[in-house]
Amino acid sequence: MSRDCLTMDKLVSHCKTVGFVYPGSDIYGGLANTWDYGPLGVELKNNVKRSWWKRFVQESTATFGVDAAILMNSRVWDASGHTASFNDPKLDCKSCKTRYRADTLIEEHSKGAVNPDTMTYEEMGAYIAEHHVNCPRCGNHNWTAIRQFNMMFSTSRGVTEEGQDLIYLRPETAQGEFVNFLNVQRTTRAKVPFGIAQIGKSFRNEITPGNFIFRTIEFEQMEHQWFCHADDGARFYEEYKSKAWQYLIDLGFDESELRFKDHEKLAHYAAAACDINYHFPIGWSELNGIHNRTDYDLTRHQEYSGKSMAYLDPVTNTRFVPSVIEYSIGCDRLLLAVLCAAYDEEKLVDDKGREDTRVVMHFHPFLAPYKVAILPLQKKEQGSKAREVFATLSKHFMCTFDDTGSIGKRYRRQDQIGTPFCLTVDFDTLEDDTVTLRDRDSMEQIRLPLSEVVDYVQSRIQFN
Ligand code: ATP
Numbered sequence: 001m002s003r004d005c006l007t008m009d010k011l012v013s014h015c016k017t018v019g020f021v022y023p024g025s026d027i028y029g030g031l032a033n034t035w036d037y038g039p040l041g042v043e044l045k046n047n048v049k050r051s052w053w054k055r056f057v058q059e060s061t062a063t064f065g066v067d068a069a070i071l072m073n074s075r076v077w078d079a080s081g082h083t084a085s086f087n088d089p090k091l092d093c094k095s096c097k098t099r100y101r102a103d104t105l106i107e108e109h110s111k112g113a114v115n116p117d118t119m120t121y122e123e124m125g126a127y128i129a130e131h132h133v134n135c136p137r138c139g140n141h142n143w144t145a146i147r148q149f150n151m152m153f154s155t156s157r158g159v160t161e162e163g164q165d166l167i168y169l170r171p172e173t174a175q176g177e178f179v180n181f182l183n184v185q186r187t188t189r190a191k192v193p194f195g196i197a198q199i200g201k202s203f204r205n206e207i208t209p210g211n212f213i214f215r216t217i218e219f220e221q222m223e224h225q226w227f228c229h230a231d232d233g234a235r236f237y238e239e240y241k242s243k244a245w246q247y248l249i250d251l252g253f254d255e256s257e258l259r260f261k262d263h264e265k266l267a268h269y270a271a272a273a274c275d276i277n278y279h280f281p282i283g284w285s286e287l288n289g290i291h292n293r294t295d296y297d298l299t300r301h302q303e304y305s306g307k308s309m310a311y312l313d314p315v316t317n318t319r320f321v322p323s324v325i326e327y328s329i330g331c332d333r334l335l336l337a338v339l340c341a342a343y344d345e346e347k348l349v350d351d352k353g354r355e356d357t358r359v360v361m362h363f364h365p366f367l368a369p370y371k372v373a374i375l376p377l378q379k380k381e382q383g384s385k386a387r388e389v390f391a392t393l394s395k396h397f398m399c400t401f402d403d404t405g406s407i408g409k410r411y412r413r414q415d416q417i418g419t420p421f422c423l424t425v426d427f428d429t430l431e432d433d434t435v436t437l438r439d440r441d442s443m444e445q446i447r448l449p450l451s452e453v454v455d456y457v458q459s460r461i462q463f464n
Helices: 008-018 039-058 074-080 102-109 121-130 174-178 181-188 230-250 296-305 331-342 379-393 407-415 427-432 450-460
Strands: 021-023 035-037 063-066 087-092 099-101 147-150 154-157 165-168 194-203 218-228 258-262 272-280 283-292 323-330 343-349 355-361 372-376 399-401 421-425 434-439 445-449
Touching: 008 021, 008 331, 008 343, 035 039, 039 063, 039 194, 039 218, 039 230, 039 331, 063 181, 074 165, 074 174, 074 296, 087 102, 087 121, 099 102, 102 121, 174 194, 174 218, 174 296, 174 323, 181 194, 218 230, 218 331, 230 258, 230 272, 230 283, 230 323, 258 283, 272 331, 283 331, 296 323, 323 331, 331 343, 355 407, 372 379, 372 407, 379 399, 379 421, 379 427, 379 450, 407 421, 421 450, 427 434, 434 450, 445 450
Parallel strands: 063 194, 372 399, 372 421
Antiparallel strands: 021 035, 087 099, 087 147, 154 165, 194 218, 218 323, 258 272, 272 283, 283 323, 343 355, 421 434, 434 445
């Protein structure tokens, strides 16, 4: 794999050209930090979500899924602390009026050597002044003071203009799991420890450049809350660190491109927190977080809602408010990492010694948008048989059909979108019902009876 060949610009361009991701509101000049998933992107994203759900919900006897509302009672955000403190340190350039996050400016200026997470607003201001951090846009050093900026998007509900209630688009999915703790526990008769998982949209008013889909104002999170006794918190924290890591390895990530990073500054309620960082083309950056949040979340909801969140342990007959181990990963951010890890430019030499480059996406087959491309060798001769094959196979997995251009060109088109198998319908297929299957990674071909293709492909696209 020639990992060094990838820049973010190249990836953005590839994604737009083949149909993974387009700029949001493209024909109107876009909207900062929004992106739309195209025909390939939506498949890839669905498969990323499926792989996560399979691993953390389907394969667990003790984790249950929910799909909570995006709009929640505003008291939820008072209880969670978001109304008061979901703030970023913002400052404006008085010359060109561009707004920045102070911590990002410092991180970029120091090339990651300084960690602004451990700084107060005053310390950040002092750093920017002392190190002459200038506006990246206009180059001036003409800053406002650093101020708090709440990142929640607000909207209102109500029938009359006067009677409007302020509500928020959720900035994280986690609260949907916390507020449903009692519902899920009662309806599933689950015993602590157990988990609640959710995949859904979150919204944050991010003003810094997003680096493609790394940071967007609307994104999907895959969050898993594990409710346990406080005494078991440290053990389950380690367990979820391993599970989160193993999930990434099983998706095909190289260990050398991942690393744990412990948080230097813990939230006042947290017992432990770390991220798994990935080596993106923009540098090492957060892919997911794992936190031991103690009993903070349920205790706060108990306080604000007036409903007891205590759990009666049937074995010890003691009552306690469970602690939470949170594992949270951005679906879009994981998808970006999947794209980065999959992208490759391979140098090939043909039998006449001519050099060529093939762009290939080495996705885990489970994640690949299409599993099989069905290619009639000649449109006229085998076109209708190939359509029959498509009709049969597409009942089992996503397939695509291509009957234009030489077979070589069609293979390349599939390589650059990561289709693991190309199935060629040729003269012999009409005689003996066998087909050629070409493997994306090795480029090797095998001949198979058509009747065996579904089982063969199914066995190769598993995520375990
Ligand atoms: P960051 O430091 O990158 O802003 P965070 O620490 O605020 O992220 P969390 O609140 O812990 O992130 O959210 C959990 C996960 O959600 C992150 O690890 C990331 O994968 C994803 N995520 C958070 N914010 C965004 C965003 N604006 N766009 C895309 N994904 C995001």
